[in-house]
Amino acid sequence: MNHSNHVVSSAITPESIADSSLVAPEAVAQYALGLGDDALVLAHRLGEWITNAPELEEDVALGNIGLDLLGHARSLLTYAGTAWDKSEDDLAYFRDEPEFRSHQLFEQANGDFAATIARQLIASVYFAALYRALSESADATLAAIAAKAVKEVDYHVDHSAQWLQRLGLGTEFSRERMQAGLDSMWPFVDELFREDRFVAGLDGIAVDPQTLRPVFDAAVPRLIVEAGLEVPTVAAARGGGRSGIHAEAFGPMLAELQVLARAHPGASW
Amino acid sequence: MTSPGDSGGRETWPLWEVFIRSSRGLSHVHAGSLHASDETMAVRNARDLYTRRAEGVSIWVVRASDITSSDPDAKGEFFESPQGKEYRHATYYTESEQVPHL
Numbered sequence: 001m002n003h004s005n006h007v008v009s010s011a012i013t014p015e016s017i018a019d020s021s022l023v024a025p026e027a028v029a030q031y032a033l034g035l036g037d038d039a040l041v042l043a044h045r046l047g048e049w050i051t052n053a054p055e056l057e058e059d060v061a062l063g064n065i066g067l068d069l070l071g072h073a074r075s076l077l078t079y080a081g082t083a084w085d086k087s088e089d090d091l092a093y094f095r096d097e098p099e100f101r102s103h104q105l106f107e108q109a110n111g112d113f114a115a116t117i118a119r120q121l122i123a124s125v126y127f128a129a130l131y132r133a134l135s136e137s138a139d140a141t142l143a144a145i146a147a148k149a150v151k152e153v154d155y156h157v158d159h160s161a162q163w164l165q166r167l168g169l170g171t172e173f174s175r176e177r178m179q180a181g182l183d184s185m186w187p188f189v190d191e192l193f194r195e196d197r198f199v200a201g202l203d204g205i206a207v208d209p210q211t212l213r214p215v216f217d218a219a220v221p222r223l224i225v226e227a228g229l230e231v232p233t234v235a236a237a238r239g240g241g242r243s244g245i246h247a248e249a250f251g252p253m254l255a256e257l258q259v260l261a262r263a264h265p266g267a268s269w
Numbered sequence: 270m271t272s273p274g275d276s277g278g279r280e281t282w283p284l285w286e287v288f289i290r291s292s293r294g295l296s297h298v299h300a301g302s303l304h305a306s307d308e309t310m311a312v313r314n315a316r317d318l319y320t321r322r323a324e325g326v327s328i329w330v331v332r333a334s335d336i337t338s339s340d341p342d343a344k345g346e347f348f349e350s351p352q353g354k355e356y357r358h359a360t361y362y363t364e365s366e367q368v369p370h371l
């Protein structure tokens with residue numbers, strides 16, 4: 001039986017990748033690991049909203065977005081792990097902080113609801129541009145993961161844009177909070193679109209993040225202005241997430257993510 | 270007359286009734302209710318709450334306060350009067366042998 005064909009279907013799952021005989025080339029695995037970490041970290045942050053959102057309905061909305069991202073993380077980490085004979089759980093639960101490659105935007109603490117919406121808008125537009133380009137990848141597994149993710153992240157963009165508009169054009173108080181949320185997350189925009197050493201040598205397979213910046217610049221500032229808000233002019237943060245440099249808030253978040261798996265290795269239910 | 274879901278203004282967001290059409294050719298069917306700030310967000314919340322498992326191809330939302338319902342205390346005069354009026358059903362009538370194509 002040819003296992004390599006069925007994972008290329010539109011409904012790729014982590015299980016189908018794990019069950020296949022696929023082995024990601026080393027450079028592709030290194031690249032997929034960074035993308036998987038981005039999705040995993042943001043998924044966890046969104047999960048922290050469960051029971052804390054302004055309304056039950058928003059709990060579900062943020063939880064849904066988080067679960068979509070967790071799905072992307074699972075597929076990407078599973079695929080990366082095929083290069084090193086590691087499972088998605090090995091990679092998610094048994095790496096330490098400096099081994100995580102996620103951009104610093106995703107680990108930023110939730111802040112208030114407006115800050116979370118600001119982070120999600122930036123992240124979702126980035127993911128939409130990335131996955132749209134990656135769905136054309138010469139690596140069939142990356143292309144299939146990206147093609148499945150595009151439809152999901154397009155909805156995430158809409159969710160954030162709707163809230164940006166409501167908070168920006170709502171009351172004076174909501175406008176102030178939304179502007180503060182944008183200002184607090186904006187320093188981490190630049191890192192998303194910088195040169196990425198894990199992309200080098202993967203022409204036609206990986207997406208050069210520098211090529212995604214025009215998509216972001218064409219979409220996000222316009223949405224911000226339409227919501228009666230100002231595009232922040234704050235300086236960019238130093239970055240370094242892809243090299244394992246993370247903000248202070250990352251450690252406690254990772255500890256919560258990993259504690260159960262580390263206290264009870266191999267536990268399942 | 271009462272409106273469904275009227276809780277005396279304790280909620281911060283209005284209540285919406287959600288109708289989902291499960292596939293082309295079928296009718297929208299009441300799926301449940303939810304809170305949302307406005308109709309646009311109500312459709313999105315409905316998508317998240319009621320179509321996560323591919324239950325639908327179309328969503329309608331209606332502000333619950335815009336629905337006028339029958340009075341639950343008027344059950345007798347509204348719904349029990351047809352009792353004993355079996356002649357309102359086609360099955361009450363016997364088929365005439367001489368009439369074709371029935």
